[in-house]
Amino acid sequence: DAGITQSPRHKVTETGTPVTLRCHQTENHRYMYWYRQDPGHGLRLIHYSYGVKDTDKGEVSDGYSVSRSKTEDFLLTLESATSSQTSVYFCASQPWLVSEQYFGPGTRLTVT
């Protein structure tokens, strides 16, 4: 599975609290992505990174921020969690520009 992990795997939090999800890869891949998966919507891109400190927004970035201070780590932060952010979050890494994306195991986040 390309050495990509996510933590935590499950989290329940209350509305209004900050949450940080971590994605860690050991493959030295340049590109990393955060998606959310909801029934009927497939995988939707939240943010992505094309290098250390280089990030850009995806199609559903409102309410989320990211940081990448090291090649191996890509953090997703929900500044103030809302119930609409209840979802399964997947990160992915990609070695070069046009290539396979390798997905992490996912984090199930529930905002009550």
Add this chain to the structure above:
Amino acid sequence: GENVEQHPSTLSVQEGDSAVIKCTYSDSASNYFPWYKQELGKRPQLIIDIRSNVGEKKDQRIAVTLNKTAKHFSLHITETQPEDSAVYFCAAFNAGGTSYGKLTFGQGTILTVHP
């Protein structure tokens, strides 16, 4: 931005039959089209991909075809087996002439293969 439409949303077949899933994309600059399989509770995993300079690619029981003119691509699974039951996602990759890019996914197809 890119938009990927995937059909059907659900597909039920008998073991041994063929299954076909179709996708259309909107941006002619997209140049890489992967297909992912996601089993229940698992992560998506690549099963086959095709680049825009190729019209067809085959790997054992699965094949993908690409029609750049019509901007559509399809996944074909022959001799289906119960273990093929999963959600399948198509995607289109677009770098827009930069050194970075992103995948846009279709909505997914739930394939059920009945023994």
